[in-house]
Amino acid sequence: MRAILPADPSHPTPIVGELPDPIPEPGEVLVAVEAAGLNHADLHQMRGHYPPPAGESDVPGLECAGVVLEGEKGSPWQPGTRVMALVGGGAQATRAAIPVGQLMPLPDNLSFIEGAAIPEAALTAWVNLVVEGGLQTGETVLVTGATGGMGSFTVQLARELGARVLAAGRSRERLELLRDLGIDEVCLEGANLAGQVKEATNGRGADLVIDYTAGPDFGSHLAALAPRGRLVVIGTVGSRRAEVDLGLILSRRLKVVGSLLRARPREEKARLTEGFAAFALPRLLDGRLRPVIDRVFPLERAAEAYKALGQGGAFGKIILATA
Ligand SMILES: NC(=O)c1ccc[n+]([C@@H]2O[C@H](COP(=O)([O-])OP(=O)(O)OC[C@H]3O[C@@H](n4cnc5c(N)ncnc54)[C@H](OP(=O)(O)O)[C@@H]3O)[C@@H](O)[C@H]2O)c1
Numbered sequence: 021m022r023a024i025l026p027a028d029p030s031h032p033t034p035i036v037g038e039l040p041d042p043i044p045e046p047g048e049v050l051v052a053v054e055a056a057g058l059n060h061a062d063l064h065q066m067r068g069h070y071p072p073p074a075g076e077s078d079v080p081g082l083e084c085a086g087v088v089l090e091g092e093k094g095s096p097w098q099p100g101t102r103v104m105a106l107v108g109g110g111a112q113a114t115r116a117a118i119p120v121g122q123l124m125p126l127p128d129n130l131s132f133i134e135g136a137a138i139p140e141a142a143l144t145a146w147v148n149l150v151v152e153g154g155l156q157t158g159e160t161v162l163v164t165g166a167t168g169g170m171g172s173f174t175v176q177l178a179r180e181l182g183a184r185v186l187a188a189g190r191s192r193e194r195l196e197l198l199r200d201l202g203i204d205e206v207c208l209e210g211a212n213l214a215g216q217v218k219e220a221t222n223g224r225g226a227d228l229v230i231d232y233t234a235g236p237d238f239g240s241h242l243a244a245l246a247p248r249g250r251l252v253v254i255g256t257v258g259s260r261r262a263e264v265d266l267g268l269i270l271s272r273r274l275k276v277v278g279s280l281l282r283a284r285p286r287e288e289k290a291r292l293t294e295g296f297a298a299f300a301l302p303r304l305l306d307g308r309l310r311p312v313i314d315r316v317f318p319l320e321r322a323a324e325a326y327k328a329l330g331q332g333g334a335f336g337k338i339i340l341a342t343a
Contacts, residue, residue, distance in 0.1 A: 023113030029068030042117035054132035072109035081111025085135030104135035121290025137311035141173035157182030165232030172312035214243035235259030312336030
């Protein structure tokens with residue numbers, strides 16, 4: 021198969037080459053990958069900072085879409101089925117062995133490129149809104165880094181879960197583009213973020229913050245919360261360091277939770293995939309939920325794609341076309 025070769029810290033840009041096809045273990049199917057999503061985790065892995073969990077492929081790539089080549093007896097995953105999937109590694113290749121519990125049918129109205137943009141953003145949004153964040157219908161959620169690959173799907177899923185959605189970012193112009201995805205208000209990062217959120221919530225603040233950026237803005241993300249509000253830290257594109265007023269956490273009785281998707285066991289990923297698919301597949305089919313794609317690169321130009329994600333400025337996901 022063609023694949024991005026496993027990370028070599030002495031050469032931190034991705035190299036495409038030939039590797040043997042993966043051999044599926046029991047409970048896995050072999051998929052001909054047509055497209056794979058790109059994530060910050062891949063950039064970290066390429067630099068030697070984020071190895072795959074034990075038992076997962078050391079080829080980069082956490083999500084893909086394609087066609088089942090070798091199915092599993094008695095399962096719905098038979099040769100020729102169009103699928104999309106979250107994986108612990110191995111997606112940025114022309115073949116991947118994928119646990120059956122992490123496969124989802126690719127809705128007929130979506131291309132492979134669109135399908136590859138869904139699993140990581142969708143499952144990250146689902147686990148953090150529903151499981152970690154405990155989002156309830158009618159609550160207000162603030163999503164930071166809302167224009168990014170994760171954020172642009174999270175705002176839609178939050179809306180479909182019945183929340184009022186505030187989108188935060190550094191550029192009003194970019195945030196305004198999210199209005200098409202059904203957000204209620206835009207909030208600019210900076211000293212007055214909490215003030216804008218209060219104004220949008222009759223002085224109350226957000227019930228939940230889904231934080232993809234953290235860093236120097238983390239304090240204002242906390243300050244945007246209502247009493248007893250929850251904040252889930254998912255990403256640190258802003259920086260891993262932050263200064264926090266612990267008095268705010270105490271006096272408002274806030275909950276701050278950290279969350280990682282990739283490290284979760286396969287059984288948990290299968291449960292999350294099942295829950296997400298039941299809720300979201302009908303909504304993907306009728307267009308209430310849609311992947312947001314910034315750019316597509318052929319696999320052979322993976323180095324440019326990695327560079328583009330690292331530079332920032334994408335609106336939605338960057339995808340590698342593998343076929
Ligand atoms: N914990 C998990 O399980 C998990 C899963 C998936 C992703 N993640 C993490 O989630 C984060 C977001 O991923 P993504 O794929 O959405 O990334 P992305 O596509 O690069 O989007 C990040 C967004 O954050 C904003 N941003 C970029 N640099 C920033 C900075 N220095 N300070 C403040 N804001 C900045 C940008 O929006 P504006 O330019 O519009 O402000 C950008 O659209 C990453 O850190 C990723 O590793 C974690």
